[in-house]
Amino acid sequence: MEIDDLAIRFVLKDDLLSLRKVLCDRFLIQEYPKGHCFNRAGTTSDYLYFILDGQVDVYTLNEQGYVRLIGIHQRNTLFNLDNLVNEPAIITTIANTKVTGICVTMNDLLTVLKEHPEHYALLLSYLSKVLRLMCYDAIEQSIRDVKTRLLHFLLLYAHNNESMKIPFSQQRIASAINASRIQVARILAELKASGVIELHRNSVVICSLDGLLEALEERNECA
Missing domain, CATH: 2.60.120.10 (Jelly Rolls)
Structure with a gap:
């Protein structure tokens, strides 16, 4: 992508x-x-x-x-x-x-x-x-899994706003990608552990766009 x-x-x-x-x-x-x-x-x-x-x-x-x-x-x-x-x-x-x-x-x-x-x-x-x-x-909801939807959302939001900070709580992200907060929290924790993002109380900060794209590429290869 x-x-x-x-x-x-x-x-x-x-x-x-x-x-x-x-x-x-x-x-x-x-x-x-x-x-x-x-x-x-x-x-x-x-x-x-x-x-x-x-x-x-x-x-x-x-x-x-x-x-x-x-x-x-x-x-x-x-x-x-x-x-x-x-x-x-x-x-x-x-x-x-x-x-x-x-x-x-x-x-x-x-x-x-x-x-x-x-x-x-x-x-x-x-x-x-x-x-x-x-x-x-409609495409995202019909053929994408939760992690792919989350990665797409983070990339699109950052691209639209020319900012690495997504001012969304985990619940708000879950609402945007049609997932549960628990699913979102788990995936964000994985991305944080790999150094791709930082998590704050009501926001996510992208540390590495390349890291997000690599995670997405790996996801696509597994599909």
Whole structure:
């Protein structure tokens, strides 16, 4: 796996930067507290949100209340995309930090795009990035084992953010890769013992990208 060859973004940020001023000039800017629920699975809403600052986590929930983190939105992105159709939402979106944003409807977006048609291609490109992430997640869950999913996640997160620090607790990582915390803890302990990572209370620091890639290559050879 060559991470540079994958146009996959677990953390979406700045993809719609050129839309920021257009939306700020037209719509009300609002602030939302940490923990605010923008959208809940099973409910119907007409609203989408453009993030100016902050972070929003995207989850899926099953009937038993099991939570899976499937993506993160940061500044200059649009979320709650399944509200583009008037059907019950599939995802739940919650503010992970204080969020500054703009609430819009599909009609609002259509009006903006009619006045600024140069943004059509940008929005379509953004939608394709979100779709690619969902397809990538489906592949990971259907054909990858837990250790491979964990290695992929660490590499992708580091690549997306150009940082060796992944600010996730072990439980949060488990939610992101659809594994138990015990499974994640065991694999992270193995990686720590080999000197590839350092473990902190609510974060993982990658000490060696080459070491992660080697562990992944060994995993692929065993498959």
